[in-house]
Amino acid sequence: MSLTTTRRRLPGSSGSRVGRPGAVWALPALLFFGAFALLPLVLVAYLSLTAWNGLGTPDFIGTQNWEELAGDPAMREAVGLSTALTTLSWLVQTPISLLLGVWAAGPQRNRAILSAIFFVPLLLSTAAIAILWRALLEPNFGPMSNVGWFPNLLGDSPSALLVIVFVTAWQFIPLHTLLYQGGARQIPVSLYQAAEIDGASRARAFWHITLPQLRNTITTSSVLMVVGTLTYFETVLVITGGKHHTTIVPYLMYESGFVATRLGYASAVACTLVVVATAVSLAMVRFTGFGSMRSTREGM
Amino acid sequence: MTTLRTGAAGSLALALTLTACSGGGDGQMHVYMYQDSLAVVQKDAVERFNEDADVEAVVDEVPGETYEDKVRTVMGSNNQPDVFFNWGGGNIRPYVEEDMLLSLDDMMENNPEFEESFIPSVLEEAQIDGVQYGVPMRGTQPVLLFYNEAVFEDVGAEPPETWEDLLGLVDTFNDEGITPFALGGADTWTMQMWLQYLVDRNGGPEVFQQIESGDPEGWRDPAMLQAAEGVEELVNRDAFGDNFSSVSFTEGAASTLLSEGDAAMHLMGSWEYSTHLDQAEEFAENDLGYAPFPEVSGGAGDPANVTGNPTNYFSVTADSEYTEEAQEFLKATAEEEYVRDMVENGEVPTTTDAEEYLDDSPNPDFARFQYELVQDAPHFQLSWDQSLDADVSEAMLNEIDKLFIGESTPDEFVDAMAEQQQ
Numbered sequence: 243m244s245l246t247t248t249r250r251r252l253p254g255s256s257g258s259r260v261g262r263p264g265a266v267w268a269l270p271a272l273l274f275f276g277a278f279a280l281l282p283l284v285l286v287a288y289l290s291l292t293a294w295n296g297l298g299t300p301d302f303i304g305t306q307n308w309e310e311l312a313g314d315p316a317m318r319e320a321v322g323l324s325t326a327l328t329t330l331s332w333l334v335q336t337p338i339s340l341l342l343g344v345w346a347a348g349p350q351r352n353r354a355i356l357s358a359i360f361f362v363p364l365l366l367s368t369a370a371i372a373i374l375w376r377a378l379l380e381p382n383f384g385p386m387s388n389v390g391w392f393p394n395l396l397g398d399s400p401s402a403l404l405v406i407v408f409v410t411a412w413q414f415i416p417l418h419t420l421l422y423q424g425g426a427r428q429i430p431v432s433l434y435q436a437a438e439i440d441g442a443s444r445a446r447a448f449w450h451i452t453l454p455q456l457r458n459t460i461t462t463s464s465v466l467m468v469v470g471t472l473t474y475f476e477t478v479l480v481i482t483g484g485k486h487h488t489t490i491v492p493y494l495m496y497e498s499g500f501v502a503t504r505l506g507y508a509s510a511v512a513c514t515l516v517v518v519a520t521a522v523s524l525a526m527v528r529f530t531g532f533g534s535m536r537s538t539r540e541g542m
Numbered sequence: 543m544t545t546l547r548t549g550a551a552g553s554l555a556l557a558l559t560l561t562a563c564s565g566g567g568d569g570q571m572h573v574y575m576y577q578d579s580l581a582v583v584q585k586d587a588v589e590r591f592n593e594d595a596d597v598e599a600v601v602d603e604v605p606g607e608t609y610e611d612k613v614r615t616v617m618g619s620n621n622q623p624d625v626f627f628n629w630g631g632g633n634i635r636p637y638v639e640e641d642m643l644l645s646l647d648d649m650m651e652n653n654p655e656f657e658e659s660f661i662p663s664v665l666e667e668a669q670i671d672g673v674q675y676g677v678p679m680r681g682t683q684p685v686l687l688f689y690n691e692a693v694f695e696d697v698g699a700e701p702p703e704t705w706e707d708l709l710g711l712v713d714t715f716n717d718e719g720i721t722p723f724a725l726g727g728a729d730t731w732t733m734q735m736w737l738q739y740l741v742d743r744n745g746g747p748e749v750f751q752q753i754e755s756g757d758p759e760g761w762r763d764p765a766m767l768q769a770a771e772g773v774e775e776l777v778n779r780d781a782f783g784d785n786f787s788s789v790s791f792t793e794g795a796a797s798t799l800l801s802e803g804d805a806a807m808h809l810m811g812s813w814e815y816s817t818h819l820d821q822a823e824e825f826a827e828n829d830l831g832y833a834p835f836p837e838v839s840g841g842a843g844d845p846a847n848v849t850g851n852p853t854n855y856f857s858v859t860a861d862s863e864y865t866e867e868a869q870e871f872l873k874a875t876a877e878e879e880y881v882r883d884m885v886e887n888g889e890v891p892t893t894t895d896a897e898e899y900l901d902d903s904p905n906p907d908f909a910r911f912q913y914e915l916v917q918d919a920p921h922f923q924l925s926w927d928q929s930l931d932a933d934v935s936e937a938m939l940n941e942i943d944k945l946f947i948g949e950s951t952p953d954e955f956v957d958a959m960a961e962q963q964q
Contacts, residue, residue, distance in 0.1 A: 295932070296618035298640040381785035382795055382804065397727070397788030397947075483728065485943060486787070500611045502936035503636075 283516065289509035296505050307510040317511065319487070320494040323403065327490055328471040330407045331414075335467055336460070339415050343422020344452055357423070364416040372480035375409045402486035409477055414470065418463045425459030426452065461530045465523050472519045491515050570600045571864045571871070574613060574626035576854070577603035579820035580680065580813060583883040584627075587874045597867050607729060607792045614932075617642060617859075624862040625871060629928040630668035630676050630855045632754075636932075637857075638670040644858040646674040649869045659876040664892040667924065668855045676855030679875045681812070681889025682916045685735050685850040688814050689807040690800055691831040693720060697806075701833040705743075705772070708836050712781045715806045721783035723776075724805035726791025730939040731927055733946045735809050736776070738849040738926055740769030743838035747847060747921040754929050758963035761956055765842070770952030773945055787947050794821060801825040809835070811850050812912055816888040819904060832908060834915060848915060849923040853892045885909065890916070937962045 290307055292300035311317055346357040363371065378384050381394045395401045429452065437447045475492040482488040484497055491511065499508025573588060575581050581603060588599045602623065604612045610633075613626055617637060628634050637643050650657040657665070660678050668676030689701055697718055702708035715722040726732040741749050745765020752760030760766070776782065783805070789795045797814060799805040801822035808814060818826035837845035856875065858868040874880050876893055884891045885899045890912045903909035916922065927935040941958050944950040950958065 295636060296614055297636055297642065379788075380790075380795060381788055382799060394785035394788055397785050485728070486947070497936065500615060502933040503614060504933055 286509045286512050289506055290513050292506045292509075294505045295503045296499075300506065303506070307507045310507065311510045311514070316489065316494060317491075317514075320489050320491045323487060324472060324490040324492075327403065327407060327410075327474070328468055330404075331410050331471045332464060332467055334407060334411045335415055335418055336464065338411070339418035339463065340422050340456070340460070342415070343419040343424075344426045344448070344456075346419060346423045347426035357419075361416045361420065363413050364420070366413075368413065368476045369480060371409065371413050372477045375405070375412075376481045379405065396482060397486065399487040402482045402488050405481060406477055406488055409481065410471065410474060413477075414467065418467065421459055421463045421466075422456065425456045429455045457530070461526065464530075465526050468526065469519050469523050472522065473515065491518075569598070571597050571625070571862075571867055572623040573599055573601050573856075573871070574616075574623040575601050575603050576609050576627045577605050578813065579816050580887055580889060583880065583887055583889075584679065586883055587877075587880050588871075590879065591871050591874060595867060595870070597864050599867075599871060605792070610932075622859045622861060624864050625856050625858055625868050627679070628676065628855050628857055629851060629924070630853075631924050632929040632931065634668070634675055634855075634857055635670055638673075638675055642860055643675045644860045644862070644865055644868075646677065646858070646869070646872075649872070650674055653873070656873055656876050659893050659895070661892050661894055663922075664852050667852050668857070676857045677872045677875055678853045678892045679856045679872075680854040680892075681884050682853050682892050682912065683811045683813060683851040684848040684912060684916055684919075684922070685739065685809060685811050685835070686814070686912070686915075687807060687809055687833045687835055688800060689831040689833065690803055690805070690825075691829045693803050693806045694831065699806075701831060702836045704836050705838045709775070709779065711806070712776065712779045716780055720803070721799065721805040722781045722807060723783075724789070724796040724799040724808040725782040725786040726789050726796035727782070727786040727943075727946060728788050728790040729792055730943045731925065732791045732796065732810070733773075733942050734926055734939065735811075735849070736773055737769050737942060738923060739809075739835045740772045740838070741765050742843045742847050742849060742921075742923060743835070743845065744768045744772075744841040744843060746841075746843040747923055750923060750926065753963070756963075758960045761960040761963065766959075767952055767956050770945055770955045774948075774952050777946060777948060782946075797821065801830075812890070815905070815908060819888050827905070830908075832911065844920050846915075846919055847921045847923065848919045849925065851925055851928070852916075852922050934963050 289300060291302060291304060293303045293306070294300035342360070346353055346360075366374075376396065379386055379396050381387055381392075381397065386392045393401065395405050433451050433455070434447055437451060442450070473492055474490070475496065478484060478488050478490060478493045479496065484493045489497065492515065495508050495511040495515065498504050498511060573584070575584050581601070585601050588601050591599050609627075613623075613628070616622055622642070634643060664678050664682070665674065668674060668678070687701065693715075694701070697714060697720075699711055699714055700707075702711055712722040738750075745763055745768075749760060749763045749765045752763070754760075789799070791797070791810075794817070796805075796808060797810075797817050798821070800808040801818055815826060815830065815832075818830055834845070834848070856872055858865055858872070862868055881891045881893055881896065881899055882902065885896075885903045888904055888908075890896060890900070890903075890909050897913060900906055900909040900913060927939060930938065938959060941950065941955055941962070944958075945952070945955045
């Protein structure tokens with residue numbers, strides 16, 4: 243980074259252009275982004291102003307869907323559930339991934355083996371994971387039903403939502419652990435050596451060195467986690483089918499679009515989701531100062 | 543696997559329908575089929591068809607719980623199947639309104655012997671505004687009360703003939719530590735069956751016909767409230783056990799409860815028989831009992847009425863490249879081999895000559911029972927979720943779920959539905 247800035251400062255030099263690829267190289271990516279991200283987004287925004295059952299031509303009905311959405315108790319509940327799911331997921335996943343990641347960053351050989359086993363959920367598809375957990379928790383024939391008394395977790399509220407929180411955590415903690423492991427390995431050993439000489443305990447070293455050094459990783463991981471959970475869908479579809487108060491916003495979108503076949507209304511829900519998820523991730527980046535890219539090694 | 547496809551369909555469908563990916567035209571005639579233990583009949587028919595056809599027919603099996611979403615999504619894309627399984631009636635109306643289905647009137651006219659091979663009232667269910675859009679391709683599927691004879695014998699009980707009998711049995715079996723009724727509450731349509739029968743027994747077919755015609759006041763009919771109260775009473779008496787809300791029918795859990803003797807009875811469509819034949823053969827042959835839904839004393843409905851699916855249909859899409867071949871394929875549904883296959887698989891066909899084959903059924907008594915039940919029924923009510931518009935039926939299934947799990951009272955159920963349909 244510093245290299246390019248110095249170059250740009252050289253007066254009368256065209257050197258700044260020599261080393262940079264032309265804008266034309268970005269074209270394929272931009273075209274893809276335009277065709278598969280922007281265009282559908284615009285079309286969905288338009289669809290949210292129509293009544294459409296998925297067949298034939300959409301009828302333009304102005305802001306009717308939006309007005310209905312504003313007063314829809316189902317949407318209110320879905321927003322509340324999405325907020326709860328996101329908050330709980332963050333609260334469960336972040337500390338566990340952080341601790342595991344820091345632990346796995348250590349040098350001993352058994353850690354490498356354990357970490358490798360631990361990352362297995364990362365390799366499974368979401369649907370497979372959801373089917374697996376639903377089968378495990380099946381109240382009559384699942385393995386848990388043989389363990390003696392076991393509650394019907396999937397058939398009640400709010401335990402069904404907690405199951406989703408748990409399964410999401412089981413699935414995504416490995417990914418975030420990987421991030422934290424990478425982050426922790428970047429921390430210079432000299433910091434810990436200095437702390438050791440000063441007589442700091444391991445807990446103090448963790449609190450005063452590891453955590454501050456990982457702050458950018460925490461932001462990255464949290465943004466991924468929050469936006470990922472906000473748009474999470476498959477597990478709910480497979481495990482509860484939106485029953486027992488698990489109709490989070492993405493599931494409401496699916497249900498109104500593909501079960502009730504009201505694609506216009508579903509598009510309004512989708513637009514809301516896009517706006518909220520974008521706003522949340524921007525706010526997180528801004529709030530944590532991640533955007534200014536301050537180095538974690540300031541003063542070293 | 544099941545849900546993998548749905549997940550993909552769900553999350554990608556918006557993008558797919560919008561970017562209108564072109565598909566199809568791979569030289570094969572695609573037959574969309576509901577995946578269950580009965581589909582083997584259709585797969586055999588496709589094999590026979592392929593022996594001397596110019597085009598290769600392939601069966602695309604779609605898991606049952608997601609069948610309708612999937613069909614709806616592909617029908618809105620350029621990837622339509624050539625032939626697809628459906629429930630007739632309100633289920634295909636949206637496609638007919640968009641001119642997406644091929645009229646089979648000419649086919650019927652040119653092949654009078656084909657048309658005459660089906661029971662006329664069953665054919666009629668696949669007519670929209672007098673035009674034929676579907677051909678019966680499965681057996682008739684009334685909803686019956688199945689029970690485990692061995693469990694009944696142990697307790698010394700008889701199948702219920704009246705609603706009071708049924709309530710008495712609930713207490714009897716609960717005292718014995720046996721769940722009175724298996725119920726696959728993870729699939730809401732299984733709970734819907736209870737309401738369908740209770741409304742019909744209490745108020746007759748007119749109550750739902752009023753709702754079906756678009757009049758939301760039908761939900762406020764006293765019979766609807768009585769039916770909902772019946773459900774509440776069953777739930778309060780623990781008729782379905784304490785974990786029915788997460789028991790899956792489509793994955794076989796509810797039926798297994800019955801065959802294992804953990805539950806005494808199961809209100810289910812006649813396909814329950816083939817399900818057991820497939821998964822618990824010994825039980826299907828020795829201990830599976832069946833009875834009509836009991837009478838409700840003082841109710842306005844004829845106790846001989848049945849609910850369920852008169853049958854299922856094959857329809858042909860209008861834009862298919864193979865409309866000629868597809869119609870040729872449909873003729874298989876009246877062929878002797880096809881009918882025989884259905885009977886051997888435990889179904890009761892809706893062809894007029896079905897009766898002569900019934901002796902070949904794995905359980906001729908059951909086949910005759912079912913055949914006569916349907917023949918003698920003054921009214922055969924198509925499943926509610928299939929006869930209502932998708933948005934109303936989605937809301938209805940949600941409300942039925944709430945009623946069963948005790949999140950709403952019968953009064954709230956009635957009010958919610960009357961308001962929902964407006």
